[in-house]
Amino acid sequence: MSDLSIRFDELEDEGFFLSPDSKSKQKEKEKNDSFSKAVKIIFIILSVCVFLEFLFYKFIIPSIEAPVVSVTGQDSYAAEEIVEFLRPMNAQNWFDFNVEQAVSILASVSGIDSVSVKKTFPNKIYIHIEEREPVALTFLTVNDRSVAVQIDKNGVLFQEKGDGAGTSADIPILSGLPVEHMSEGMRIPSKYRALIEQIADIRRKPQKYFAAVSEICVVPKEYGNYELVLIPAKSKIRVLTDRTLNEDSLKYMMVVLDVVNSMEPNVSEIDLRYGSVSYRKK
Known part of the structure; x- marks a missing residue:
């Protein structure tokens, strides 16, 4: 009898004999667990859909x-x-x-x-x-008309944008270059690039030297050499110099101009070549 009672106790402990209230609670718990799992699955599916939609509108549509x-x-x-x-x-x-x-x-x-x-x-x-930043300005024939063409520090020719109203006052006009027509990306002849480099170096100075020089004329000489003729902005006197153009030569030119103008008002040309000063009257 004692063995039988023990066996029944074990069965009761394992749940074979549950009261109606216990069975109802267990079913309700299982139902709640199933509902929670379903909610979690639906939430995950909706989250994935929203994420995929975000990727589609954020990356896929813009990329196409x-x-x-x-x-x-x-x-x-x-x-x-x-x-x-x-x-x-x-x-x-x-x-x-x-x-x-x-x-x-x-x-x-x-x-x-x-x-x-x-x-x-x-x-x-x-x-x-x-x-490109211009260091000088020249005039060439483009489409059968004369137009302003800018030159950068590397000697590359490029057309001026707009009406030229934004061109700096200290950009000198460079004339006499053996260039008649312009093509895209064209450069001036190599022997004149040293002159462009000299102009670029002077323009880097804080003083606006070229505001006092309206034009630099290149004068070809024998054996491929050349000399320069400078036209001051506020004077009609031509100034002849060699091919060396720097800050000192411009300062020297301005001093000579002041001296000559004060002494001889009818001078048409000053020659600064060969280390001496001479002038020619009108």
Whole structure:
């Protein structure tokens, strides 16, 4: 009898004999657990759907639409002009945009000195350009008419943007160069680049020396040499010099001009070549 009673006690402990209230509570608990699991699954599915939708609208759609182009560093050029230069690429979306081709196209524009292009997923294109800075101005025939053409420190010719109202007053006119027509990215002959470098060095000085010089004329000589004729801005006297142009020579020219004007008002030409000073009257 004792063994039988023990057995019944074990069965009761294992739940074979549960009261109706206990069974109801257990079923209710199982029902709640099932509902919680279903809610969790639905929440996870909705979260995944929302995340995928976010990725789709944030990255996928922008990457297959026309890219957004940001242009910085330009001064004379408008951002729309830079974008228009890239129109022949026919890039319909971010994936079609070729960085190397864009750099090549923009670098071929005569007024642009350097360019960098960067793509950022999903739809951003960043373009930074540095424009050429003029150190001198000359006049060439372009499309059968005479136009102002700028020259940078490396001797590259590029057309002036706009109406020239923004041209600095200390940019001298350089005439007499053996260049008649202009092509994109063209440079002046190599033997005159030293002169351009000298002009660029003088313009870096804080003093505006070329504000007092309206024109620099290149006069070809025998055996490929040349000399210079300077036309002061506030005088009709021509000043003949050799091919060396620097801060000291300009200061010397101004002193000589003041002295000669005070002594001889009818002078038409001053010769500073060969280490001496001579002048010619009208």
